[in-house]
Amino acid sequence: MIKMSYLVLLNAALWGKTSQSSNYLQSGPELALDGLLTSWTHTNTETNPWWRVDLLKVYRVNRVTITNRPGNGLRINGAVIRIGNFLDIYNNRICAVISTLADGATATFSCGGMEGRYMIVHIPGDQKILSLSEAGVYGYLAGNLAVDGAATQSSTFTGWFAEKAIDSNRGLQQNTACASTLNQTNPWWRLDLRHIYRVSRVVVTNRKDCCTEQMNGAEIRIGNSLESNGNNNPICAVIPAIPAGESYSYSCGGMDGRYVNLIIPEDMKILTLCELEVYGEGSVLTTVQ
Template sequence: MAYVNITFHDKVTRDSCKKDKACFSTPASCDPSTSNSCFFASTRGVNGSPDNLTFELSGESNGYIAVGLSQDNKEGDGDTIYSCANNNGVPKFIRATLNNNILTPDNSFGPGSFRGSVNNAKIQCIFIAAGLNSSTRAANTGAFLFFFTGNFTNGNMGSPVTRMATNSSVDLTNINSSDVAILTPTTNTGSNTTTSTTTTAKPATGGSNTLQHMASQGAALIQTNKSRKNQEVNMRVFFRSLALLLGFFSAQMKADEKEVNAAGWGSASQSSTHSDPWSAPNALDLRPSTCTHTLIQSTPWWKLDLLKVYSVNRVAVTNRPDCCGERINGAEIRIGNVSSDIFSNPVCAVISSIPTGASDSYLCNRMVGRYVIVVIPGNDKVLTLCEVEVYGVYPGNLAAGRSVTQSSTFNSWIAEQAIDFIPGFTKPESACSSTVSQANPWWRLDLRHIYRVSKVVITNRLDCCWERIDGAEIRIGNSLENNGNNNPICDVISSIPAGVSSTYVCNNMEGRYVNLIIPGDSRILTLCEVEVYGEGPCLKQTFVKMKLKASLSLSEAEARVRLLSQLESTLAGRGISNVTLRWSQLPKQEVMRKQAAPAQCVHTKR
């Protein structure tokens, strides 16, 4: 049984690794969208189905690529294999069982939402694998993961060749399972043992083994200085640990980014409603069993007002579980800022089909907009949605994951809720910060390093009391005198309407601390979201000379690029992925000549 689709829009890439999916690859941290020598697999959980997984596979093979799941580190013994085969230029899905290095296809199994492509020898596919349980040796979502390739001739699968395997059982729904130690076999036999080597930041081409060893040491030193889950590199230790290469580098931290489902914070409407149980908000209640339903009409639509503008990274749609799954075919997902004319908003994706009861995710690549619309063009159409999730990001927000405090706390309105990416439009008590009534209430953000702050964005509460923010001062600086409230003023908030996000320009003020304070007696400071944007960290010394003892020539631009890429790959393999390296001065070669030993006089007896 073949499930085919020659092309698909969701290209398999490293995008969203460690954000909403776990990724496994060899060479380490390779990108399947740009490299033909990259073997790549990613997994993510399916909402509402804890034992279901969405797989993405990519690799080069003249036959098939496959992922295998096992409760132990042995290949075979009835392990489940999910494969994508090149069937005369058309992608084909095959589930099989592996025993004694022989694959036995199971043609009764159909994946959810299979999409694939074949481009010469490169195969990519995306699918949902259902029914993972102990009988399949996949142990729910925890398993050893193997990646195979093999021949595919006249519909027959050849013996699998192992390309990579995890060295331990991993939770395939946990994004932090990404970049675990990967084993790449040097031989492949029919036995249950695998001869392998660890491939953490393997050099792209032949070169200096000394470089890899030294770079790995540097990465290990940095890793010991991680201070939180989204690690922040101690820059001084970073420079010291990398002082091994010849040339000059500059390093820049990347702000943490977090993908959040913003759909539940907005309000939904639709072009018509079949009856009361099928209302528009049903698509936002996180219950796939309750759905929306329009009447039969021309161009039915469903619209979500997010109440503020977001950078939308992806949209996930769940189809109805009982019947009529084909009704969703051809629906357009549009994102923009025009409420009155839905077709004025750009298209993120077109839904070709979604299996009954399944969920599909559509990449929107940070399209900016307040409104998310799902519409089916045409006559005599019905639109039914059982769940819509809209995942937005705050690119470059320096406040993400930082330390915060405030002068006092009212009930559950803790300081951290002002930087949790949730604007609190529906339940402010669990999404906004608030002090008690007091004199000069304040809230403080610690950026941990000095940054040049370009702007601060404040979101006010929607439910009531929005006038309480009036007169608040935004202060930025490096002093903790008076709890940081004596630092220079960026701006004074005259007022912010209910539920609105207002931007205050700070003209690259330098500082580690961002404070908000309302001067006066009997005042209450409530913040539903604080975003901080800028550049940095600002370092007194951002350039460092590094020396490499190796025969590698850096006179060619390609070699210099390859060296930086290798070093970044090594760091990424060690979990340090928020650093960018670049040459600021071309390297110079030193030729070390061995000095001749001084002449020795030979004394002979006369």
Template sequence: MQSLAKCRVTHIVCSSYNHKCRDGIIFTNSNLATGRTITQSSTIGTWLGQQAIDFNPGFKKPSSSCSSTDNQTNPWWRVDLSSVYRVSRVVITNRLDCCPEKIDGAEIRIGNSLENNGNNNPICAVISSIPAGVSSTYTCNNMDGRYVSLFIPGDSRILTLCEVEVYGEGVTKEADLVWGTAAQSTLFYDWYTQNALDGLSSTCSHTTTHTDPWWKLDLMKMYSVNRVTITNRPDCCESRINGAEIQIRIGNSLENNGNNNPICAVISSIPAGFSSTYTCNNMDGRYVSLFIPGDSRILTLCEVEVYGKGVIKQADFVFWETINGFIFLIQCIVR
């Protein structure tokens, strides 16, 4: 029997001109700070924060190509990378014309918090000194973060940066996967299915009384589900969940409305108005369903939250192809 391979380009992984690819991970040689939003604690004259990422180290005219704060307490500079990256290293170029010691003691911080303007994030490195006009590289050991900041603690300090370069790789972080399409076995008045996804515990989904009621979420593509959080109704009837053996099922089949998929957990009870979290140990699936087996049952859900990461599945073989300088990921399914 002849096998046919149906192949498709999944996505451009990276450009071979300025990236390196290894084991499906993008390692970029490009400065992640380029074109990003810059903020600094103060600005002296025309020494704008954005000038620290303009590819010009300012050796001829630093006032038009370096950033600088005013003389102040705890000056700082921050770049928002717009999403979370795994930062491998940061390169700092010091000014050439004068005052190289002004950067001494600056802290490079990386993280996802904007508390204290991002200066409470974990420290990658502390700059002891950088000679005038020299670029120094600081290894950050793949710290995860959206914000990279430089911060000098102390009074009467000035932070001047002639170039900041940030290098690393993209990170797929755990996300709340509630953007899919929901359905339920029956509808009780205006207790709509989508109410379980609206972020409000005061509005709930509700089936009528019948045999084997269910609620199902189609995530639209496959995810590796880490956990599911269920919020019970606060007003009454919380005991409908108690001992009901509500099954959280995750998988790719719609057989029996998805209720034959593998079980993540069985809910024994949830107090009124409370949220309980169930660990699913990275189960792969497109459909998440809740199902109560038995006669004369009612399924009420005031909030359903699903957390996980995207996965690439359902390919019999995967290969890389370079076309016009771009590297593509090709998935082929043998039929």
């Protein structure tokens, strides 16, 4: 039986790049993403100290999590969380203000789908110190239709579930963030966009370690039929090869379809992909049974 799974948001900050207004001793900005509650970032005492993560792409941010340091937690009081696309802090929109947060506590702040490449935490005022234990950013790649869809595949290699190819994590931190079938005849992976879209391009990301050839020869098919599990729909492109960890974009010229399939039409093949993104001009049909 084929299981259809849905999107689980991951912390997009983990594959971003961090910076802050100044570093106190060895308490650099990357410590807010190390997963440890016993370490924390720390700026110097200054005017308007800030911490920033560059998500590398524009996201629709649903929520931000902040974990306070286990001591001297009062320093975070009044911190402002901003989301946006500007290096100038004050040009970005405010998601939330941290009025108070207990020592070592984690708080979640809803950002309602605000779009931005940067998440910034800053404290306005003179003689301030900004210190964070951990930060998280959860959302979807902006414009990527795949994140609102549902994924399934012909079989599943242990833990490499179909939905991992639409979790907005291109798998560059760990390949278990990728999807993979078993070794079989005609392995396939399918995305249900839930609506019919006019697809302009599909972006496919390959795994970064071994076995990059498991993508070779995959056909990208787009259409509205589930005949043969959707694998009879028209072909957008054939993937000859994608280098390790690379993302290649394939133009589909405005093909209409609800389903996007990848299939390798050969015997004894494994289909592995770390991320599939779909970009289009908008929904053609707004109601789907």
